[in-house]
Amino acid sequence: MIIFKKFYPPNLLLALTCFIVTGCSFDAKELYLSDSYVEAFSSGWGKAKADSSVTGTPLMIDSVLYLKGIGTHAISEASFILDGQKGRFKAFVGVDDNAQSDSASSIIFYVLTNKGVAFNSDVMKKGDKPKPIDIELKGVTELFLLVESTSDGIGYDHADWADAKFIVRKAPEIKLAEVEEPYILTPPPAAKPRINGAKIVGASAGKPFMFNIATTGECPLTFTAENLPEGLMLDVAKGLITGVASRKGNYLVPVTAKNSRGECRDTIEIVIGGGLALTPHMGWNSWYCHQTRVTQDIMQRSAKAMYDKGLINFGYTYVNIDDGWEVKANSDDSLLGGAVRNADGTLRTNKNFPDMRGMVDYIHNLGLKAGLYSSPGRTTCAGYEGSLGHEDQDVKTYCEWGFDFLKYDWCSYSNEVKHPVSLEDLKKPYILINSIIKRADRDIVLNLCQYGMGEVWKWGKEVGGHSWRTAGDIGWITPELINSMFTAGFFQETIRQYSGPDGWNDPDYLLFGSIWNWQEGRDTQSPMSPSEQYTCMTLWCMMAAPLIFSGELISLDDFTLNILCNAEVIDINQDKLGKPGYGVHKQDFTEIWKKELHDGTSAIAIFNKSPIKSTVTVDWKAIGYSGKEEVRDIWRQQDLGTATNAAEFEIPRHGCMLLKVK
Ligand code: GLA
Numbered sequence: 275m276i277i278f279k280k281f282y283p284p285n286l287l288l289a290l291t292c293f294i295v296t297g298c299s300f301d302a303k304e305l306y307l308s309d310s311y312v313e314a315f316s317s318g319w320g321k322a323k324a325d326s327s328v329t330g331t332p333l334m335i336d337s338v339l340y341l342k343g344i345g346t347h348a349i350s351e352a353s354f355i356l357d358g359q360k361g362r363f364k365a366f367v368g369v370d371d372n373a374q375s376d377s378a379s380s381i382i383f384y385v386l387t388n389k390g391v392a393f394n395s396d397v398m399k400k401g402d403k404p405k406p407i408d409i410e411l412k413g414v415t416e417l418f419l420l421v422e423s424t425s426d427g428i429g430y431d432h433a434d435w436a437d438a439k440f441i442v443r444k445a446p447e448i449k450l451a452e453v454e455e456p457y458i459l460t461p462p463p464a465a466k467p468r469i470n471g472a473k474i475v476g477a478s479a480g481k482p483f484m485f486n487i488a489t490t491g492e493c494p495l496t497f498t499a500e501n502l503p504e505g506l507m508l509d510v511a512k513g514l515i516t517g518v519a520s521r522k523g524n525y526l527v528p529v530t531a532k533n534s535r536g537e538c539r540d541t542i543e544i545v546i547g548g549g550l551a552l553t554p555h556m557g558w559n560s561w562y563c564h565q566t567r568v569t570q571d572i573m574q575r576s577a578k579a580m581y582d583k584g585l586i587n588f589g590y591t592y593v594n595i596d597d598g599w600e601v602k603a604n605s606d607d608s609l610l611g612g613a614v615r616n617a618d619g620t621l622r623t624n625k626n627f628p629d630m631r632g633m634v635d636y637i638h639n640l641g642l643k644a645g646l647y648s649s650p651g652r653t654t655c656a657g658y659e660g661s662l663g664h665e666d667q668d669v670k671t672y673c674e675w676g677f678d679f680l681k682y683d684w685c686s687y688s689n690e691v692k693h694p695v696s697l698e699d700l701k702k703p704y705i706l707i708n709s710i711i712k713r714a715d716r717d718i719v720l721n722l723c724q725y726g727m728g729e730v731w732k733w734g735k736e737v738g739g740h741s742w743r744t745a746g747d748i749g750w751i752t753p754e755l756i757n758s759m760f761t762a763g764f765f766q767e768t769i770r771q772y773s774g775p776d777g778w779n780d781p782d783y784l785l786f787g788s789i790w791n792w793q794e795g796r797d798t799q800s801p802m803s804p805s806e807q808y809t810c811m812t813l814w815c816m817m818a819a820p821l822i823f824s825g826e827l828i829s830l831d832d833f834t835l836n837i838l839c840n841a842e843v844i845d846i847n848q849d850k851l852g853k854p855g856y857g858v859h860k861q862d863f864t865e866i867w868k869k870e871l872h873d874g875t876s877a878i879a880i881f882n883k884s885p886i887k888s889t890v891t892v893d894w895k896a897i898g899y900s901g902k903e904e905v906r907d908i909w910r911q912q913d914l915g916t917a918t919n920a921a922e923f924e925i926p927r928h929g930c931m932l933l934k935v936k
Contacts, residue, residue, distance in 0.1 A: 302361060305445055306342045307438035314352040314448040315344055315419075318428045322346040327370040333436045335368035335404040340436035345370060348381045348423040348431035351885055353416065353449040356442070361411040365438035366404035372432065373400050379430035385409060386418040386886060391862045397424055404436060411442065416449070420885055425761050454803045454926065456833035459909040460840040463587075467491035467531035467538040470841040471589020472553040474543040474850040476776070479522050481717045484678075486641040487513035487542065488589040489531040490841060498530045503546055514641045515544075522547030543850070549776035550719050551740035553848045555679070555820040557592025557645070558585075562789045562824035563797070566598030566610075566656050569626040570633045576827040581640045583830055588839045589848060592679050592719075593637050594645030594822070599627045600658035614659040621664065621671050634676035645679030645719075646672065650703030651686030660686060661707070669710045669718070677718060682707055684724035700728040701737050708738025721780065721820075731769045735777030741820055744769065748782035759785070759802065760883065763813040764865070770854035773818060779854070780820050784810065787825030787834035800825065804833065805929030808909065809881060811837050812930045815847035816855035816869050816879045842908045843932060846877045855879065858897040864890050866897060875936035877908065882925035890931075893920045899935060908932040 305311075308324045315322035320329065327333055327345035334340070343365070344352075367383040379400045385393035385407060392409045411417070421433040440446055471488035483506055487497055497513040503525045506517040513531060525544040530537055545552060558580060560568045577593040580586055601624045605611035609625040616622060623630050637644040648668060649660035661668045661682075672680065682704065691699040704722055711718045722734050722742040734742035744766065749758045762781040766773070773779035786807050791798035802810060814821060823838055846869060855869030855877065863884030869877040878897075882888045894901055894917040903917045909932050914921075923931050 302441050302443050303445070305440045305442065307344045307365070307435055307440075308342055311352070311448065312344055314354065315346050315350055316352070316451065317350045318347040318423070318431065320347050322350060327372050327434060328432050329370075329372055331370070331372040333434050334371040335366065335434055335436055336401055337371065338366075338404055338436075340366065340434070343434060343436040343438045346421060346433050346435065348421040348428050348433050350419075350421045350433060351451070352419045353451070354418075354446040355449050356411055356414050356417055356446045357444045358413055358415045359411070359443060361440060361442035363407065363409045363411055363417060363438075363440055365407045366434075366436045367395055367407060368398055368402055368404040368434055368436070369400040370432040370434045371400065373430040375400070375430040378426050379432060380424045380426055381431045381433050382422045382424065383407075383433065383435075384418075384420040384422065386420060386884065387414045388416045389413060394862075400430075411440075416886070417446070418886055423761075425765060427758070427761075454805060456804045458833060458836045459808070460836040460843075461911050463490035463584075463841065465492040465533075466536040467495055467533055468841055469529065469531055469538050469540040470587065471556065471844060472848045472850075473540065474545065474552045474775075476545040476549040476552045477519060478550070478717050479519055479546050481518065481715060483515070483517055483519055484638070484641070484643065485515045485542070485544070486586060486591065487515070487529055487531065488587050489513055489538070490584070490587045491531065491538070492533050492535055495531050495533045497532075499542070500528045501525055502527055503544055506544070512641060519544070519546045524548065550717050551778065552775045553850060553852065554778050554818050555592055555719065555721075555741060555822060556588075556590045556844075556848070557594060557643075557679075557822050558590065558827055559594040559596050559645075559681075559783055559822050559824045560598075561596035562783060562785055563826045564598075565790050565792065566658075567790075568595055568598045570628060570630070572828075573633055574636050577637045577640055577642055579827040579830060580642060583827075583835060585827075585835075585839060586641060588841055588844055590821075590823075590838075592643050592645045592822070594647070594679055594681065596647045596681065597654045597656040597658060597683070599623055599630075599646065600648070600654065600660075602656075602658045603653075610658075615664070619664055619667050621659065621668050624658075630675045638676065643678040644676065645681065646677050647681045647683060649683045649685040649687060650707065651684070651688070651690060653686045655683055655685040662687070662690065665707055665710055669707070669714055672718065673714050673716045676716070678716070679719045679721065680707070680711070681721040681723050684727070695727070697728050697733075700724065700730070701733060704737040704739060711738070731772035731779050734772075740776060741778040741780040743780045743782060745781065748785060759806070759810050763810065763817070766813075766817040766819065766854065767856055767867075770817065770856060773854050775850075775852040778818060778820055781814070781817075783822045783824035784814065784838070785824060786810075786837055787823075787830060789825050797826065803928065805926040807837050809928055809930045811843065812879050812909075812932045813881070815843055815932070816867050816877065818847060818849070818852055818854045818869075821847055840909060840911075842911055842934070846871070846908065846932070846934070863888065866890075866892060868897065875934060878933045878935055880923055880925060880931040880933070882927070882929050885927050887924065887926050889922055889924050891920050891922050895919060903935045906934045906936075908934050
């Protein structure tokens with residue numbers, strides 16, 4: 275029950291106007307969104323405020339002052355339950371004049387009801403004229419006020435619902451947000467063998483090769499492989515192919531995995547001399563869960579967890595240390611500080627990494643690969659030793675240690691170039707490190723981390739990158755995370771033509787499970803709801819993005835394990851055609867995406883970006899199908915029957931469906 279602190283009795287004129295305009299009776303009340311409703315609003319940063327902007331200044335949009343209303347910060351939501359009787363909802367919306375940035379504050383206001391989208395402001399920026407809202411409430415039992423951010427992030431998104439009021443007889447009730455409980459969709463792997471993950475793998479001739487035939491099924495399993503390139507051999511008990519292939523070429527290798535329950539046959543294409551990342555990388559990175567507190571022990575225990583918890587059997591391969599393993603010059607911490615290099619310039623690790631070679635051997639012995647991080651600048655983003663001026667020596671050291679993957683993070687290299695930075699300068703450090711890696715005696719997959727500068731997707735491959743971050747960090751435990759996941763994720767569609775085998779757009783890591791919350795100094799569960807996590811994984815698979823999990827591995831919970839380890843979902847990501855998906859239908863908050871697969875079949879993802887549960891209708895013919903195709907629900911691994919003219923799916927808030935159509 276809502277207690278109204280302020281009540282505005284209608285005067286005769288108002289009531290008359292109300293009657294003429296809405297047809298509602300004289301006892302309709304004007305209930306302003308003010309004190310009594312402020313608690314309905316969630317707000318991205320700061321708390322929503324009654325009768326003032328989110329920063330506490332008077333509500334003002336393009337120099338128009340409003341005495342009543344709610345000031346919020348995108349992303350913000352408020353939900354109300356109404357009686358479905360006649361009435362109106364009115365407001366003026368816009369960016370508050372007091373937002374400190376003109377360029378970054380762009381937002382969209384929506385009013386959603388149980389009947390659909392009732393108002394969409396389109397993108398509004400600071401200085402835009404207030405937009406009026408006037409909605410008839412007859413038949414409306416639920417009303418949802420939403421402010422979304424746009425691709426420029428949530429900074430300065432000060433959103434005003436000015437003069438906002440219900441003109442109704444019965445006061446609407448605030449509907450509190452429902453907390454979604456984790457729900458597992460992935461069925462347990464079958465006892466019979468199934469070969470999962472990449473079916474195409476690349477390496478250079480004359481350099482060490484390692485490929486694990488990722489397989490689920492009851493143990494013990496035994497493997498066979500025919501037609502292996504000269505120099506490679508199979509460990510029949512582990513399903514691990516190793517050695518040094520001597521000759522370039524494409525080798526189709528029929529493989530089998532057997533156990534007491536049956537046999538699985540497949541073909542692995544081994545490409546020697548034709549690229550190193552023929553499907554998106556799969557693995558884990560230490561950054562979001564361990565930050566610079568990472569240690570050798572954590573890395574080894576994480577690798578062990580990747581093996582023991584079975585992620586390796588789905589194709590997860592790389593175990594990558596992020597920032598924090600180098601020495602940090604001038605650090606007071608005796609574990610981190612000290613000499614950054616030996617007298618001859620070779621790189622040192624800090625004391626949290628006493629035996630890098632031993633650590634990498636440990637990872638390799640599990641059938642996994644190892645990655646590390648550096649910067650072309652003097653220091654890394656967290657202030658540890660970078661590679662500037664020591665590139666040759668550093669790559670030599672990485673090879674001696676046995677690393678297979680390098681994330682090369684721009685960071686302080688900004689200090690080495692003129693501003694504004696030219697395209698040539700953006701490319702330079704990557705061209706250099708790639709030329710050194712190419713001459714090295716190991717294959718090293720190169721991940722460019724420079725936050726999308728200079729539209730890196732257009733030239734990342736040309737400078738030797740196997741993947742490149744397309745934007746800034748996806749975020750920490752902040753309200754921005756969900757926004758940046760959606761923004762970074764859906765943005766990929768616009769640059770999909772630059773992503774494919776051996777060069778992938780990288781929208782950053784999978785932030786599921788337990789993540790380090792630096793603001794509060796503790797581990798926290800991902801702020802994404804279970805449905806949002808399904809959406810994230812689905813989106814990353816649909817756009818063939820690297821699947822690098824960066825939550826805690828050692829204490830991985832069942833829900834997170836099941837999001838990460840659904841073999842049929844991963845098949846969509848690892849499909850050897852390597853073609854990112856694209857939208858085939860977009861309306862309001864619904865997006866339907868298609869991803870073409872190598873065998874002529876396709877995957878369809880249906881995203882409900884709306885903050886309320888929605889029923890989405892898929893018109894198969896309208897999106898290019900004949901209606902005779904078989905449809906399978908990939909998350910649940912269940913056949914749904916034929917794609918008749920239209921199908922309806924009920925999808926949770928921010929949730930999705932992933933289907934295979936053949
Ligand atoms: C940058 C990168 C992150 C992470 C940190 C480490 O912010 O974008 O992915 O590597 O540096 O300091």
